[in-house]
Amino acid sequence: MSPPDPSAYRALPGGGPGEERSGKPSLWRRMLPLLQVVAIVAGIVVLFGLVRSSSPALRAARPHINWPVLFAASAVWMASYAQLVQLWASSLPWWDAALRHAPTRLSWFRAVRIFFVTNLARYAPGGIWQFAGLAAMSTEAGVSPIAATVAVLLQQLVLLSTGFVLILSGAPHFLGAWTGQLDTVSQLILGAVLTAGLIVLGPRALPVARRWAERIVKRPVPLPAPPPVAFALYVVRAALGWAAYGLAFWLFSRALFGNGAPHLWLGATAYVGSYLIGLIAVFAPGGIFVREGALVVTLQPAIGPERALLLAIASRIWLVALEIIGAATVVGIDWMRRRVTASASRK
Numbered sequence: 001m002s003p004p005d006p007s008a009y010r011a012l013p014g015g016g017p018g019e020e021r022s023g024k025p026s027l028w029r030r031m032l033p034l035l036q037v038v039a040i041v042a043g044i045v046v047l048f049g050l051v052r053s054s055s056p057a058l059r060a061a062r063p064h065i066n067w068p069v070l071f072a073a074s075a076v077w078m079a080s081y082a083q084l085v086q087l088w089a090s091s092l093p094w095w096d097a098a099l100r101h102a103p104t105r106l107s108w109f110r111a112v113r114i115f116f117v118t119n120l121a122r123y124a125p126g127g128i129w130q131f132a133g134l135a136a137m138s139t140e141a142g143v144s145p146i147a148a149t150v151a152v153l154l155q156q157l158v159l160l161s162t163g164f165v166l167i168l169s170g171a172p173h174f175l176g177a178w179t180g181q182l183d184t185v186s187q188l189i190l191g192a193v194l195t196a197g198l199i200v201l202g203p204r205a206l207p208v209a210r211r212w213a214e215r216i217v218k219r220p221v222p223l224p225a226p227p228p229v230a231f232a233l234y235v236v237r238a239a240l241g242w243a244a245y246g247l248a249f250w251l252f253s254r255a256l257f258g259n260g261a262p263h264l265w266l267g268a269t270a271y272v273g274s275y276l277i278g279l280i281a282v283f284a285p286g287g288i289f290v291r292e293g294a295l296v297v298t299l300q301p302a303i304g305p306e307r308a309l310l311l312a313i314a315s316r317i318w319l320v321a322l323e324i325i326g327a328a329t330v331v332g333i334d335w336m337r338r339r340v341t342a343s344a345s346r347k
Contacts, residue, residue, distance in 0.1 A: 066255045073251035074322055080244035081326070082108075085115045087237050088155050094226045095147035110141050113334055114148075116327040122286045155238070156279065158202070162239040163276045165194040166246075167269055195239050199232045246271050252318060253311055262302045270298040271315075292316055 089111035106114075118133035134152060135145035169191030203225060214220060226234070246268025253261035261267065274294035278287020292312035299308040 069251055070255035073248045073255055076244055077248035080241050082112055084241045085111050088151055091151050092143055092147055095151050106141055106143055113330040116330050120323055120327055158235060158238045161198050163242050163272050165191055166242050167273050199235050203231050242272050252315055262299055266302055
């Protein structure tokens with residue numbers, strides 16, 4: 001499959017390589033500090049609102065927090081998040097090559113900075129600020145904004161698919177008696193088989209998706225053919241990202257309830273399932289309330305409605321807090337690095 005002509009994308013916002021070298025990036029660079037501050041403030045506002053609205057339930061439950069386990073849960077979640085960000089960055093050359101024939105690689109730190117800041121923007125009303133920020137910050141880093149955006153969309157599709165595979169492999173907890181004979185080993189084998197199916201079918205589905213998309217939008221769509229081995233690793237890493245997220249959530253529940261937490265398989269699959277529902281519910285910024293409702297419905301038969309509600313609310317507060325800490329940390333490190341570089345250049 002030959003890549004489309006890069007000139008076909010110059011009509012798109014920020015799509016052509018010439019635009020990345022014009023005066024527009026300077027405007028983005030002037031706005032980036034404001035964008036970063038607004039994103040962090042939006043996250044803090046959301047966090048404050050969640051704590052304020054949930055404080056009666058949190059006080060009534062009086063959970064005894066196991067801080068070492070909470071720190072372990074946070075470390076696992078951060079590691080999984082960073083791994084998925086690097087996965088996105090590693091796929092950028094596929095799309096950049098299709099657009100400009102000169103792949104641009106993004107450093108891990110820049111990719112993490114872009115994701116932590118723009119992810120907070122998903123809580124802002126309107127639903128476009130996350131992608132607008134992603135395009136702006138990617139342009140400032142020298143990456144095509146179209147490449148950055150469509151790479152995120154591909155990652156979302158693969159995450160949805162691998163997440164569904166994990167949920168399906170955990171079917172005995174969700175689909176009733178007809179799957180009750182599957183033991184844990186059988187569930188893991190089922191998950192591995194379905195993941196292998198995604199690896200085989202994914203590269204074959206991309207050309208079909210490209211033809212359908214071009215028929216709808218009436219213009220070339222950059223959908224390159226990734227190398228089979230690279231795509232297989234991409235799918236496996238996406239599935240491992242879900243597994244680590246599920247483990248982090250289970251550890252968080254152990255930090256709150258100890259032995260009263262749901263068991264690992266149920267906690268992990270319930271979290272993945274609620275996250276998927278939150279992704280699909282595009283009308284809810286960041287899947288807020290939709291994800292929590294799904295968690296309560298899934299977990300209350302095992303741990304009771306009160307604990308399920310507390311765990312759903314507390315986990316949202318925990319995740320927003322981690323995102324704010326991550327965004328503030330990378331923005332602060334980037335600011336210090338720029339100051340040091342500017343000071344050295346003046347000497």
